Amino acid sequence: MWLGAADILAYQKTLEAVFFSAMQNPDPKGLVARVAAEISIDTESIVLAWNDLIGTMREWLGDRVLTNLKGESITLTPRHYERTVQLNKDHFNDDKLSLCSEQMNGMAKIVLSHYKKIVAEKLLAGFTDLGWDGKAIFAADHPYVDALTGVAGTVDNLSAANVGAAGLEEAVAYFDNLVAPDGSPLDVEPDTLIVAPGQRSDAEELILRQYDATGANNLWYQRFNLIVEKSFTNKYWMLLCTTGPTKPIRLVKRQLAQIAWSGMDSSVLQMRNDIIAGVDARHDAIWTTYQLAFGSTGT
Numbered sequence: 001m002w003l004g005a006a007d008i009l010a011y012q013k014t015l016e017a018v019f020f021s022a023m024q025n026p027d028p029k030g031l032v033a034r035v036a037a038e039i040s041i042d043t044e045s046i047v048l049a050w051n052d053l054i055g056t057m058r059e060w061l062g063d064r065v066l067t068n069l070k071g072e073s074i075t076l077t078p079r080h081y082e083r084t085v086q087l088n089k090d091h092f093n094d095d096k097l098s099l100c101s102e103q104m105n106g107m108a109k110i111v112l113s114h115y116k117k118i119v120a121e122k123l124l125a126g127f128t129d130l131g132w133d134g135k136a137i138f139a140a141d142h143p144y145v146d147a148l149t150g151v152a153g154t155v156d157n158l159s160a161a162n163v164g165a166a167g168l169e170e171a172v173a174y175f176d177n178l179v180a181p182d183g184s185p186l187d188v189e190p191d192t193l194i195v196a197p198g199q200r201s202d203a204e205e206l207i208l209r210q211y212d213a214t215g216a217n218n219l220w221y222q223r224f225n226l227i228v229e230k231s232f233t234n235k236y237w238m239l240l241c242t243t244g245p246t247k248p249i250r251l252v253k254r255q256l257a258q259i260a261w262s263g264m265d266s267s268v269l270q271m272r273n274d275i276i277a278g279v280d281a282r283h284d285a286i287w288t289t290y291q292l293a294f295g296s297t298g299t
Contacts, residue, residue: 011100015277016259018101022108023257026115031227034192035240036119036285037247040256080255083110084278107279111257115283119249120231122285123194123238126295127158129287137287138238138295159296163199163237164206168220171239171294178291188291190239193224196232199298203228203237235298248292255282 026033122129126137135142142155157174161167171190178186195203203226210221224239240248262276 012261015100015104018104019108019259019279022105023111026112029225030116031194031229032112032115032119032251034225034227034242035123035194035247036115036249036251037288038251038253040253079284080280080282083107083280084276086274086276103277107259107277108257111279111281114281115251117231118283118285119251120229122249122287123229124232124236126238126287126290126293127236127297131287131290133290135290137290137293139290142290155290157290157294159294160299161296162235162298163193163195163202163296165220167237167296167298168193168206168239171296174294175239175241186291188241188244190241190294191224192227192240192242193237194227194229194232194240195237196235196298197228197230199235199237200228236296237298238293238295240294241292244292246288246292248288250286250288251283252286253281253283255280257281 128136131137131142133142136158138158140154140156140158142157144153144155145151146153155174155178159167159170161170175188175190178188180186193203193207206218207220207222207224207226209218212218242248257279258281260278260280262278
């Protein structure tokens, strides 16, 4: 069958519908859905203020007591990414779009996987990327000043413990002792454990088995959601709070994924047997605050 202009337009619309439908179905329990808040922008760059969790309300007695939110910020310019494939014109005629539809689904998966990739990279970069206090997201000496007493101190959310009961106890203690600048406890409860592939068995033994090796109840059983992140290297692991209004990571999207076509013209198809489909998008990721995370190098 000869592909006329109307046929080409219909095929193009059908394939685009397949692609965008697949883009609407990310894994609801996956890494991005759990740890990242998505932000859409309409400018080349965005200035993002670092988050500092500020605690609870107080009884109003006399003048208001001011909590000085951090003024530090960072300018983020989302990067531009693309993926391009060749489609064989014969597939339109021979299999009535089934193979091409599979390829469109595959391209959507590539985009969703890339969101996951940059979020995972940003999580791991928490061991080196600096936050608003000039320290890495995971650091042993985040500076802290009690807003009421003026007493200075440090907060430690970095460990070298392996994934195990002792390591989790250290991590949970960090969250239990977090306080706001006014000294009030922060309602930050860890819920997600992320480990490297080499730690899968240890992590599953720790939180997915109801009883320990002695037959006693496992206190960590189903305490946390477990994510095994393949891009994590060595023995890195982290415990995060992802259930509050602020997520550990912001996924900033400047341009949603879109498809560009080349060769979808009847005169071009007379000369060649291939159609080019390219998808491109602009996005990037950034940390919000160290207060939602505890990390370990596992060394």
